[in-house]
Amino acid sequence: MPTKTFADRVIEWVEQIPAGKVATYGQIATLAGNPKASRAVASALRNRGTEQTPWHRVLNAKGQVSPGKSHRPAIQISLLTSEGVHFNKTGGLDLEVYRWEPAETGSIARVGKD
DNA sequence: CTCCTGACGTCCC
DNA sequence: CGGGACGCCAGGA
Numbered sequence: 001m002p003t004k005t006f007a008d009r010v011i012e013w014v015e016q017i018p019a020g021k022v023a024t025y026g027q028i029a030t031l032a033g034n035p036k037a038s039r040a041v042a043s044a045l046r047n048r049g050t051e052q053t054p055w056h057r058v059l060n061a062k063g064q065v066s067p068g069k070s071h072r073p074a075i076q077i078s079l080l081t082s083e084g085v086h087f088n089k090t091g092g093l094d095l096e097v098y099r100w101e102p103a104e105t106g107s108i109a110r111v112g113k114d
Numbered sequence: 115c116t117c118c119t120g121a122c123g124t125c126c127c
Numbered sequence: 128c129g130g131g132a133c134g135c136c137a138g139g140a
Binding site: 034 | 139
């Protein structure tokens, strides 16, 4: 059994997201090893999320902040905007531009589009 | 210890 | 193209 749980792995990836860039839950889930464990990513961020964990840089597959019911989406928008990320009129942002692509790992499943 | 919920994603119909 | 259901992992009751 892995010493680190899926959640721990997710947190590590999220912490590696540079400012001005964003990642999707599915992407993080894929990086962590399970493209379908997107829910675990959310749980991890909610429970393990710390001030050092840029969970606000993690968006849903739509490239927008999640219409959550228990948190404050405005926080993500504020932080992202402060980092130079600008939202478009659709209320989301350009994933094609802000999507973070992990490169220092070397062995990751391609999440980008072909 | 068991059941359910939760910042989501993808497949199927 | 739209809506519904299932799947994943972990924490809380």
